[in-house]
Amino acid sequence: MSEFFIGDVILAPVFLGQGSEVKVRPAVVMGDCGRDKINICPITSRTPREGPVITIELDDFEKGGLSLFEESYLIVSQNFTVRKSEVVGKKGKLRADKVSEIRRAVKS
DSSP states (O other): OOOOOTTEEEEEEEEOSTTOOEEEEEEEEEEEOSTTEEEEEEEESSOOSSSOEEEEOGGGEEEEOOOOSSOEEEETTOOEEEEGGGOOEEEEEEOHHHHHHHHHHHHO
């Protein structure tokens, strides 16, 4: 079983919004829920219509990254729990300052 840490950017199945299907999307690991589950916030390339978001750019990555041509958005108001075994892959790791910004936004 892979290890995941806060700030890791992974690919995982996520359900976003009404009428939407579960889709494999990038997401940021927000915490370990124990056993075989992690808490994640999804990332989207489209500007969300509602809720607080945090911009994710290539410069925000400590290592790895997404195939970004423009900025993407972390949807702060939507967090999910997924099984570690459902994670499709790991895309990178966000810088510590970006992780701190995300954690502050999630707490408020």
